[in-house]
Every structure is written in C-alpha cells, then in structure tokens.
Amino acid sequence: MVNYLYIHIPFCIKKCIYCDFYSIPFKSHIAEDYIKALCMEIGLRKDVVGNLTAIYIGGGTPTILSEKEITGLFKAMRDNYVIDNDAEITIEANPRTISEDKARKLLDSGINRMSIGIQSLIDKELITLGRSHNAEDAIKAVKDVRSAGFKNISIDLIYGIPFPKFQISNFKFQNWEYSLQKTLELEPEHISTYELTPEKDTPLYEDIKSGRLVMPDEGVISEMYYAGIDILKEHGYVHYEISNFAKPGYECRHNLNYWDMGEYLGIGAGAHSFFNRKRVANIRDIKHYIESINDNRIPVAEEHYITNDEALKECIFLGMRKTDEIDMKLLPDKKRELMKKAVENLASHGLLEIKGNYLRLTRKGLLLSNEVIVQVLLSLEESRPS
Ligand code: SF4
Incomplete structure (x- = not known):
C-alpha cells in the first residue's frame, strides 16, 4: 500500500x-x-x-x-x-x-x-x-x-x-x-x-x-x-x-x-506514480484525462516494470542527489566491483569522497552532479554482458 x-x-x-x-x-x-x-x-x-x-x-x-x-x-x-x-x-x-x-x-x-x-x-x-x-x-x-x-x-x-x-x-x-x-x-x-x-x-x-x-x-x-x-x-x-x-x-x-525510491501514487493529468515496482504515467492531456475518468477507467498512459538493473541504477541516481553518504555495502558485490574503477577515478579528481564503504559527492562534485552520476551509471552499463 x-x-x-x-x-x-x-x-x-x-x-x-x-x-x-x-x-x-x-x-x-x-x-x-x-x-x-x-x-x-x-x-x-x-x-x-x-x-x-x-x-x-x-x-x-x-x-x-x-x-x-x-x-x-x-x-x-x-x-x-x-x-x-x-x-x-x-x-x-x-x-x-x-x-x-x-x-x-x-x-x-x-x-x-x-x-x-x-x-x-x-x-x-x-x-x-x-x-x-x-x-x-x-x-x-x-x-x-x-x-x-x-x-x-x-x-x-x-x-x-x-x-x-x-x-x-x-x-x-x-x-x-x-x-x-x-x-x-x-x-x-x-x-x-x-x-x-x-x-x-x-x-x-x-x-x-x-x-x-x-x-x-x-x-x-x-x-x-x-x-x-x-x-x-x-x-x-x-x-x-x-x-x-x-x-x-x-x-x-x-x-x-x-x-529514497519510496513508493508514491500520482493523481491527475500527467501525474507519475511508482508502486509495485512499476513506474506509471497518467494521461497528460487534460481533456483525455477527464474522458478516461468519466468512463470509469484509471487514466494510465504508460507503465513500465522496473528490472533489478534499472532499480539499482535509479537507486544510485536518486540516492547520490542527497548529501548523505551512500552505503555501498547495500549494493550487490558484483555491481560494487564494477563501479570501483569509475568511483576511484572520480574520487581522484575530487568529485567523490570515499570513506570505507561510504560514498558521497564532494563540494566540487555537487556542482557537476549530473556528469558525475552519469559516469557512475555508465560504469554499470559498460559491464553488461554482450
Ligand atoms: S508556468 Fe506555471 S508551473 Fe511553469 S514555472 Fe510558471 S508558475 Fe510554475
């Protein structure tokens, strides 16, 4: 619920x-x-x-x-x-x-x-x-x-x-x-x-x-x-x-x-929801939204079931926005190993701070957060088996 x-x-x-x-x-x-x-x-x-x-x-x-x-x-x-x-x-x-x-x-x-x-x-x-x-x-x-x-x-x-x-x-x-x-x-x-x-x-x-x-x-x-x-x-x-x-x-x-990737329900035209591992988007056009509701139909335009890989990436993408540290121990060993090189490289450029298993953006990294987070996510992407 x-x-x-x-x-x-x-x-x-x-x-x-x-x-x-x-x-x-x-x-x-x-x-x-x-x-x-x-x-x-x-x-x-x-x-x-x-x-x-x-x-x-x-x-x-x-x-x-x-x-x-x-x-x-x-x-x-x-x-x-x-x-x-x-x-x-x-x-x-x-x-x-x-x-x-x-x-x-x-x-x-x-x-x-x-x-x-x-x-x-x-x-x-x-x-x-x-x-x-x-x-x-x-x-x-x-x-x-x-x-x-x-x-x-x-x-x-x-x-x-x-x-x-x-x-x-x-x-x-x-x-x-x-x-x-x-x-x-x-x-x-x-x-x-x-x-x-x-x-x-x-x-x-x-x-x-x-x-x-x-x-x-x-x-x-x-x-x-x-x-x-x-x-x-x-x-x-x-x-x-x-x-x-x-x-x-x-x-x-x-x-x-x-x-924190918690679940939420979005009500209204164009509103987005996330629950039961699905990202759902409501119909955006207000007229079509009202028509759908008047027909007693839940006004869903798109829904997408999040795979484990996507969930992990979203978790990193959203979690790194917060200034709290991310506990890398929560990531599967294999994924942590794959991210290691990129994370160390970013840390050597002063963009990430690593303390034991904890990771967070530095002051410099906060300014370049989009680029830094993309690099971390790409390190997981490149690792996919071909
Ligand atoms: S158009 Fe409306 S929603 Fe968009 S920035 Fe202005 S006040 Fe906010």
Whole structure:
C-alpha cells in the first residue's frame, strides 16, 4: 500500500518563459470538470492507498484553485483514505494566488506546508522570466502565509537567470546574493535553489539562441551555487540535497521519499506514480484525462516494470542527489566491483569522497552532479554482458 500521494493541478496564470512542465491557462469551467475528475480518481485508486504520511499538491499553480475546490479535494481524500494526524501536507503556491485569508482557509483544510515559487526578488529578473508577480507581491505572499499561521514555509529560488543583451550585467551575482538575503529575512523553514536550465521548446531557449537573452558565464553560475550553499549553511540551514536546504527537522518528507525510491501514487493529468515496482504515467492531456475518468477507467498512459538493473541504477541516481553518504555495502558485490574503477577515478579528481564503504559527492562534485552520476551509471552499463 502506498503512503505518499501527489496530486497534480496543471493550471497557471500564465506560462513562464523557462517552463517545460505541462500546464495550461486557468479556465474556471475546465478546472471545475478537472476537480470532479480528480475526486473520482481518488476514489478509483482507493485499493492501493494506505495511511498517508505525506500529500503533495503540485503543479502548475494549485493555489489558483478556489478554497472551495481545494476543500473539495480534501473531502474526497478523507472519504477514501486515512491521513495520518501528523502527515506533511504541502501545496505549491504562486505569490499572486495567495492571500492571508486564503492561506488561513487552506490551513483549516489540513494543509500544513506551503511551497511558494518566488524565484527572484529582483523585479527585472522576474520580468525576464515572465513571472506573473513582482518582488513586492512575493514578499507580501510569504508574510501573509506566515500571519495566517503556517509554521512550515518553503521558498523556491532560481539562479543563473539570463539578462537582455543590452543590459549591463555586472550585477548578476549581487542580484543572487540580494535575493538570498531578502529570502532569509522572511525566515522560511525550507529553501530550494535551482539553476536555470534553458530547456528545448521553451521561449527561453529560443531567446538565448537568437541572442536576445544572454546567460551568465558558467564561472558566475558556479559561484552562485557555492554562495547559496555557504550563505544558507551560515544561517542554520542543512544542505540535504543538491538543490535543497532546510532548518533541522524541516526536510521535505515527500521529496525524501522520492529520492529514497519510496513508493508514491500520482493523481491527475500527467501525474507519475511508482508502486509495485512499476513506474506509471497518467494521461497528460487534460481533456483525455477527464474522458478516461468519466468512463470509469484509471487514466494510465504508460507503465513500465522496473528490472533489478534499472532499480539499482535509479537507486544510485536518486540516492547520490542527497548529501548523505551512500552505503555501498547495500549494493550487490558484483555491481560494487564494477563501479570501483569509475568511483576511484572520480574520487581522484575530487568529485567523490570515499570513506570505507561510504560514498558521497564532494563540494566540487555537487556542482557537476549530473556528469558525475552519469559516469557512475555508465560504469554499470559498460559491464553488461554482450
Ligand atoms: S508558475 Fe510554475 S508551473 Fe506555471 S508556468 Fe510558471 S514555472 Fe511553469
């Protein structure tokens, strides 16, 4: 039985230029049908859900829904599932879609953690990113959520933000430090810092290709990452995953379960699940998703049974993201032997730290985590019998 639940709300005020998630502009009549479908899917999945330890309502922008719609979702969950008294219940919010009054109602519905997408506290950067809010809106949103009584607030920030080519760019690093410092003044319990990656098929990618926007130098982006780690650690945050920092005890339970390869159920259009050794993806298109539910069909688009080899690779891939050590003794002897050369080589370049059977990314390795993890995984790949 699954103890972790994700619910996907694919609506946004407007599309940010860097976003490649599935999200569509909010339309109240579509949202109404969608919520009905979600409530029905919650019922259809009843037999795989055990006592819920964590619920994560993500998107999109879930707080674009009304309090009534969100309360309706909780009613469906409570009618069908058992939610632990101390469950971590998160909702993602955009600053323009939250007020003190709304936050209070969400708290009353059972939500106890708010993850607010602020991204930057520099107006020019927010305009460049195509965000629907300015810095003042963002600060007000966090203060409102706090005044409403939330004791667990997470803030998302982005670094490595491009700038228009005609803009003097000497202030990029100072902008990042400024956003971090202003965020710290808000005293959130959790902070995520993400490097902006221009994904193909986004307006950002095209703007960079055409030269309208210019990315900061790689060296500056590295400095930003390290400055983030140092400043947040100085202020008492635990760096527990490549991009995530928390006051002790406020590490995100939902995300930890994901990195530990725990099982979870995803409800909603395009939501992903992992249980009974299967990775499952729901139908992404909202119209087809609703049709499937209305026909009483679980809206699965794809499912894939994870082989032992895949499970091992995923375990390494996800586990290495955390700053905790990985215990290599947990890996089968043969696999450990196969990884040995690559791991030692990476350690000799200062990218991995090996202590006895324990392994983890170094400070240098954290910055190059994707490349390092790929090298480790490739060492297993090359070893396959031909
Ligand atoms: S608010 Fe979030 S999900 Fe919506 S478009 Fe912007 S980045 Fe994407």
